[in-house]
Amino acid sequence: MTAVAETAGSFGHEVERSGAPLIDVEGVWKIFGRNADRIVGTADAELSRGELRAKHNCVAAVRDVSFQVWPREVFVVMGLSGSGKSTLVRTLIRLIEPTAGRVEIDGRDITSASQAELRELRRHTSSMVFQHFGLLAHRRVIDNVAFGLEIQGVSKAERLRRAEEVLTLVGLDDVGNSFPDQLSGGMQQRVGLARAFAVDPKVMLYDEPFSALDPLIRRDMQDEVIRLQHETGKTMVFITHDLPEALRLGDRIAIMRDGAIVQLGTPEELVGSPADEYVANFVRDIPRSHVLTLRWIMRDPAPGDEDGPRLDVRTTVRNAVPLIVESEKPVCAVEEGRVVGVVDKEAVLTAIAGESG
């Protein structure tokens, strides 16, 4: 009996959700337009996008969004173009000012912070990686990486030293003296990553960082982010429009549509029980067995079931299939040493059958 370690997602790390959340977002709104602040809290806030535009010439980009992110968690916000996800991530550090709502990061109220406090937050607590890299074309790579430290006023020798370290961390040891336009897109984004890591933030924000890269590089970069997260244990808020990417990276995923969150949950919750037709359509093409774990398809153990082969409850169905197929008896799903459920062949077949629906 072995507890196979192929668990859900590729992270396989535990997120402690018992303490206070690192990021606490409550009722955040962003409406663009002249009378934005007069709309929140009134009936007009419920109007559809088109109606709101016609009536007030305003656009509600983010509607009443609330969520929490715990330390070491990878929180993904997913949605199509126009869903408001990029606006949302910018309101977290007030690159765009929220119209209403509250954001707290590391216990500090961001929305009511002064400019000086906000700057402190941006310098030491958070950092961001951008879709189009946002590098300084007139500076060398090493200076780009050290830019955040330069803004903090760190001495030149010190910040160049730290920049070197981080470049090694992202695997770009020998391009320090090159200029950004001499590098490929993937390497430029690694420089962006390095710059974000160099300031040693608690929270890292990613705004569709791989959308501008080609698919093969995208996968490598996802691996890179996973590896870096393992090594450094940073908390991440990750924006993407690519569902497989979200499922691959996220501990929890929030799906946005027209500015509001439609469903927030773990990848299995999304795939296993989509909240509405919209989400269901989204996840339709995802092979469920790759995402769902044993927890999803197990049943209560009947007497006598406890002596079958054992697997961790977080093992994905797909990874569990070989053992289940081999074994005569139903497989026991184990959590922290205790058997919490049992999986038999029918359950697996049903799960797989549901994929082609």
Next chain:
Amino acid sequence: MAVAQAAGRLAAPPQRRWWRGRAGLVVAIVVGMAIAFIGWRNQVVWPASLTWNALAHHLDSFQVWLSDHRNVPHPSVFFRGFNGLANFLDNLVGWLTSLFFKLTWAGTTVLGVLVVLRFGGRRAALGTAAAFLSFGLMGLWESSMRTFALTLASVGLSLAIGLPLGVLAGRSDRFQRLITPVLDAMQIIPAFAYLMPIVLLFSVGPGAAVVTTLIYSVPPAIRITALGIRGVPTNTVEAAAALGATRMQTLFKVQLPLARRMLLLSVNQTILFALSMVVIAGLIGGQGLGDVVTSGLYSNPALALLAGAAIVIMAIALDRATEAMANRTDPAHRHLTEGKQRQLRLFTLGCAAAVGLAAGLGNALGAGSVWSRWTGQSWLLRQVQSALDYVQNPDTFIFHITNPIGNFLVQYGLEPLRSFFVELPWPAMTFGLALIAFLISGLRPAVVTLAMFSLIGLTNEWTQAMDTLSQVLVATVLTMIVGIPLGVWAAESNRTRRVMRPILDVLQTLPQLVYIIPFIYLMPVSIVPGVIAGVLYASPVVIRLVEAGVREVSPHSVEAAGAFGATRFQTLLKVKIPLAREAIMLGVNQGMIMVLAVVVIGGLVGSGALGYDVAQGLQQSLFGQGVLASLAILALGIALDRVTQGRRRRRLEDLA
């Protein structure tokens, strides 16, 4: 499928009004105007009851009032303030001038060359040396140094005022909206119109000349700087903010360095604009080459041409030198070690010593402040004069070609067009143009157009304005036809750019009368010389802005097009030009402004109408007439801008 439906609903296009942008309707309106012309030609003139005839008189009284209150033994604080400013500027220019004279011609030359050498490199220094040499050889040393001092002061002040304001306009939409009409006015209202008030406030002399120059050269500094700041990629500015940069840090570490190329263009344009005012500056005591040009036009055209050439040489030399100095000091390319820095410091000290030595030796050996021996002036004058004699001789074969062309153009093209505009019943013109503005640009621009034309009628300038309008339209269309393709070509080909650059510099700074008057000998008709002057003056600006815009297009987008197998031409047409749209629109707008800016020059060479009225306004002390004619020019400019600006789509958000 539901996702697709959802996506479809998200992307529903806004309702399009059926009449928007229909070219056919525009043509129909023009046809309607033509019918009105044929039917009611010259019968419906702007009603006298709707004109404010006394306005000119009131303005004249205002000027008299200014004069009376200025020339009292104890003028008020208001005037003393202006006097103080004028004195400060006079002294600034005077200090620079006496510096150049006290160092003697030797010291000044060495100073100029070594400064450029130290900061700009050998090549630029050679150019500077050649420029100084040419001033001496042409026998125009003293005038050149006076103009140089005036220009340095004007450009320095323009940049000191313009760059910060440009940065502000680049970062704040509201400020830009507020300041744009002011800048338009500053560039369109002819200097002739406000020359007398400037004299009454600042007296005559270099100080007043600097002020006049500033009014003209600050707007390009502001505009192009703003364009550069806005052109910095959004993600890069956001990255700086996300890293916790203060606004100053973002400005100095990110926006300004990345806007470098545009900033350089704005310095270049400021220099050229400042030098193009040299002749007008001469009318109010600016001294220097401007005076030589003006009197030369009346009694010694060859000398006027030489002085014009000196102005051009100064412009080009200054421009190349500042560019070299800016490039050399570019932090991105500067890898200075400790040793090198020490070397440079020693070099600087050495240069300073050399200047002192040259000045000392010069003074000791009696070199004098002005180089006046062994000039080639008489020889040069003879060569130029013989060229002029050839041009002015109606027996040459060139004349037999150009004269008939000119006559034909005027008789069958420009004069009929002028009649059409002037004699068209005013409702047809006003409402016709307003309708076209509505079709192309929307309701607000149409209302503005209507208001502007009413203003023109109100100030009793209708026939004059229509006359000028016909010419301005011809000149603008020609400028676009010439300027946009050349700008694109220059963006695509480095060689073209290199060849064109000095030509453009010449066209922007050579005082126009200097080459237009000889041109009149070849084509002795009215209107054409004025139109040519407009086209030649406006094209360089258009070419430059279009070129800069197309070049600035992100290489990634170009790369993307290439990856799809687009040919060079397709990339140009489908990617570069659309992406450079903002710069091209600025080029169109500036080109039109430039054409309007030389309406007065046109008036001096036969275009008549508003230009003539403005010129007469200054010189016959008809201040009111000059102001009203200038206002009419401004009104035309605003109306034309609104008609052509297109629908400015306001993006409420930039969601991903």
Next chain:
Amino acid sequence: MKVRVGGLIVTALAVAVALTGGSAAAKSNACGTVTINEQAWAGSTANTYVVKNVLEKSLGCKVKISKVAEVPVYQAMADGKTDAILEDWGHVPQWNQYVTKQKTVVRAGPNGVKGVIGWYIPTYLMQQHPEFKTWKGLKGKETLFKSPESGSQGMFLGGDPSYQQKDKTLIKALGLNLKFVSVGAEPAQVARWEQLYKQHKPVLFYWYDPQYLNATYKLSRIQLPPRFKGCLDDEKQGGDPKKYACEYPSYTLLKFMSKKFATSGSPAVGVVKRFSWSNADQNTVAKMIAGDHMDPDKAAQKWIAANKAKVNVWLGK
């Protein structure tokens, strides 16, 4: 360190200027510095440089030349930046403002030159059409002067916008089938009629004397109706065109000085006041300068050498 080097250089320069500045101390003589204004045309260059050379050579004055346009120069005199102008063509509004009202500028008498403005045609044309001696002869023959701009009418070439003119109204008053065509400033107008002259074609234009070109080209003046009392010359006054139907007045060209200069006690004041010469004198010097492209100082000195008697009168001898 960088700042120090820069500061060192600036200090050195300032010291250099200060040291050598001492040498520019004015040569203490009774005259001092006199600033005379020169206008763009050759006639003005002529009288300005002649007076300049007289003041420099005979009185040891230091003469500076300012080049401010005709109207702003009055403010320049009021501010003491210009001391004298030697040729004014009747800028009455400026006289009223600066001389009569503010008293910042004073009269300095006539300069002896009589300005004559009128309608001119080439002499060869006059020989072909002797009836053009008076304006009446033009009637019916206006199409002779047709140009691309004038359509079916004849072209009248107007003068520089800064010159006094009333030709638009005059044409209407005389009932002539002419179109007033303004071709711009004087250099442009000269270009037009010069080209037509060289081709021996007819041309009718506004012209005047003294003008150096009159020595080069043979031009004849057309007689306009004689002056009557109350005849108007300023078109901007409006009114019945008939009131303008007369010859241009003969202009006595006047000199003006700044009050400051006039009361300075400088010997130059008297010379300026007494300066006076004839149309022929002015045209001669002007031709040397503009026609023969002689250096203005040299041209002035040449004339002075040949006219010692006149100069002595100015010097009060």
